[in-house]
Amino acid sequence: MPRVSQSEAWRRVRDVIEKSDLVLEVIDARDPLETRNEDVEKLARRLGKPVIIAMNKADLVPIDVLREWKQYLGRDYPTVFLSAKNRLGTRKLIVAIRDHAPRIPVTTSVVGYPNVGKSTIINYLKGKHVAETSPMPGWTIGEQIVRAKTWLIVIDTPGVVPVDEQKDEALLVIKGAIDPSSIEDPVVPALKLIMRIKRFNPRAFMERYGIDSEDPEELLNLIGKKRGFLLRGGKVNLREAAASVIRDWIMGKLVYYYRPSEVVSNA
Ligand SMILES: Nc1nc2c(ncn2[C@@H]2O[C@H](COP(=O)(O)OP(=O)(O)OP(=O)(O)O)[C@@H](O)[C@H]2O)c(=O)[nH]1
Numbered sequence: 637m638p639r640v641s642q643s644e645a646w647r648r649v650r651d652v653i654e655k656s657d658l659v660l661e662v663i664d665a666r667d668p669l670e671t672r673n674e675d676v677e678k679l680a681r682r683l684g685k686p687v688i689i690a691m692n693k694a695d696l697v698p699i700d701v702l703r704e705w706k707q708y709l710g711r712d713y714p715t716v717f718l719s720a721k722n723r724l725g726t727r728k729l730i731v732a733i734r735d736h737a738p739r740i741p742v743t744t745s746v747v748g749y750p751n752v753g754k755s756t757i758i759n760y761l762k763g764k765h766v767a768e769t770s771p772m773p774g775w776t777i778g779e780q781i782v783r784a785k786t787w788l789i790v791i792d793t794p795g796v797v798p799v800d801e802q803k804d805e806a807l808l809v810i811k812g813a814i815d816p817s818s819i820e821d822p823v824v825p826a827l828k829l830i831m832r833i834k835r836f837n838p839r840a841f842m843e844r845y846g847i848d849s850e851d852p853e854e855l856l857n858l859i860g861k862k863r864g865f866l867l868r869g870g871k872v873n874l875r876e877a878a879a880s881v882i883r884d885w886i887m888g889k890l891v892y893y894y895r896p897s898e899v900v901s902n903a
């Protein structure tokens with residue numbers, strides 16, 4: 637599980653939002669609804685801080701889909717999309733921060749679910765590697781204050797999960813918010829993840845592994861066999877297969893995305 641407890645992470649996020657002028661909420665462009673953190677937004681509203689949504693990992697989603705989300709989310713908060721990793725779209729982020737800053741210099745907190753790319757964004761804004769990043773969710777432990785530009789201070793924070801989701805491992809897996817090695821039994825969460833991936837990208841498994849099946853459990857078996865995850869006696873080690881599927885999802889090797897019109901009626 638994350639290297640810092642969620643109650644501690646929330647305490648830090650609350651402190652950091654309190655001392656910032658602007659909140660940058662980072663979400664994952666592949667799954668904007670599941671990685672939008674309503675509790676973070678509520679907290680920002682309660683503390684009277686303006687919010688900008690940054691849809692990161694845009695390199696994994698087609699541009700027309702990104703534009704639809706920008707328009708949809710833009711009804712609530714100014715929204716930009718970017719790929720911090722590939723350094724694309726980041727100029728628009730800087731412009732958005734400057735345009736919505738209540739004062740200059742501005743202190744901006746960077747908040748959101750684990751693993752959405754908060755620390756990678758901090759590094760981009762600074763122009764060098766100052767914040768530790770990792771494919772493992774829950775990497776950042778404490779806050780980190782970085783003067784990114786003469787007029788911009790950014791504060792990195794640990795990823796936070798709303799309280800009512802913290803025990804739902806399958807949901808956290810879908811959100812890419814949990815380290816698979818910390819899950820006691822990853823099989824059920826992996827089966828749910830497989831169903832969600834197939835719903836939005838029926839070709840995902842064929843593209844990644846060259847195999848597929850209508851039945852998620854059989855698919856997991858086939859993946860385990862193909863990757864050589866076998867128990868003594870030759871049966872497939874389903875747990876290992878499940879953890880590997882979850883890891884591939886976290887690493888962006890299994891891809892899906894969807895449009896607002898596919899999931900919300902008022903899009
Ligand atoms: N494809 C893609 N991957 C990205 C992008 N930005 C970050 N990542 C990857 O996502 C993973 C998580 O990035 P971090 O910056 O550590 O995420 P974080 O939000 O700080 O995570 P925590 O500290 O665990 O809450 C890393 O493997 C990054 O390389 C992006 O724009 N595109």
Ligand SMILES: [Mg+2]
Nearest residue numbers: 754755775776
């Ligand atoms: Mg981080």
